[in-house]
Amino acid sequence: MKFDDAEDIRQITPLWQGERFPNGRPKVPTDILRRMQKITLEEAWGPLWQRGYRYQFEGDLKIIHPDKVIVGRAVTAVMVPKRPDLHETLLQYGHEQEGRKGFFNQWVIDSLEEDDVVVVDMFDKVYEGTFVGGNLSTAIATRTKRGGAVIWGGIRDTQQVVEIENINVFYRGSDPTAIGDVTLVGMNGPTRIGRAVCLPGDVVLGTPAGVIFVPAHLAELTVVNAEKSQVQDIFGFVRLKEGVYTTAQIDASWSLALWQDFLQWFQNEDSAASYRHLTWDDELNEARQRDERGPNSDVRV
Structure with a gap:
């Protein structure tokens, strides 16, 4: 050996x-x-x-x-x-x-x-x-x-x-x-x-x-998933405090309109600056497909 x-x-x-x-x-x-x-x-x-x-x-x-x-x-x-x-x-x-x-x-x-x-x-x-x-x-x-x-x-x-x-x-x-x-x-x-x-x-x-x-082989995926969850939570807390969305909207799979709101916030808010290496193409495509199928109540993981 x-x-x-x-x-x-x-x-x-x-x-x-x-x-x-x-x-x-x-x-x-x-x-x-x-x-x-x-x-x-x-x-x-x-x-x-x-x-x-x-x-x-x-x-x-x-x-x-x-x-x-x-x-x-x-x-x-x-x-x-x-x-x-x-x-x-x-x-x-x-x-x-x-x-x-x-x-x-x-x-x-x-x-x-x-x-x-x-x-x-x-x-x-x-x-x-x-x-x-x-x-x-x-x-x-x-x-x-x-x-x-x-x-x-x-x-x-x-x-x-x-x-x-x-x-x-x-x-x-x-x-x-x-x-x-x-x-x-x-x-x-x-x-x-x-x-x-x-x-x-x-x-x-x-x-x-x-x-x-x-x-x-799962290290990068693990980090990216965690970072995306973190920055989505930051956005969710902000919008909940502002009364823009309900908890049901934040906890469900996001609509295309909600994703567009998030991405505008993501590109401009200082609290999101350290996360801007992340990309969101897959999430946007999934949201478009869901919108085409109609409303659903899937919970965001």
Whole structure:
């Protein structure tokens, strides 16, 4: 077996059609990551749930910075309990065949790029299951600039880690013991965090409510849907306060006339300025078709 194999990564992420890192990991554009910072967990969850991605969220985690949102590209790892023959074989292979240094957790952290988030299944091990401490968390901060880690297991040196401002760490528990009796059996392959599944290159959205893993090929769609919902809500609140429309009109599928009112507002209001990269051709075409069919009571999603 190989660690961090480009052919394997491409095989399990075939729906991603954009740029990739040299190891094959999907490289969701930085612009999408920055825009993802501004959406809520529920806004990210909705499009995934509707498309059958039912196991992308996990909320049963502790958080180093509970009020801080992080967004980054997933670098995944899977650990299992130590079995001596497997352990020694893989450790030797990594050192001699792939030129890796140190212990398994260091291999993962040494691979990080800017805006990455480490996602590690430590099989919920906390005692001697501390994937990072103060030193390795500092290394994560240095390499990722603003990323962090999601660990289905433990951390140590919590008082030191909490002082690192530019990352966030989601974890199951803390313990003073060092990492031990674990073996890395997968790097940048499918990884399970509680009830959620993460693939390499997924966009990790870590919030005070928990973590959601957005598949790379759905990241832009997720952001665009959330942004459209946000700016439509801003418009709706304005028009409701003005008494122009009823809640029934705002909550239903919009008529062509309402869409035209929205687009005029959208092009001129300061509160819509940050959303003007969005286009609305599909929505206008649907409204025209509905108007041609006559009034209906579809609820806008």
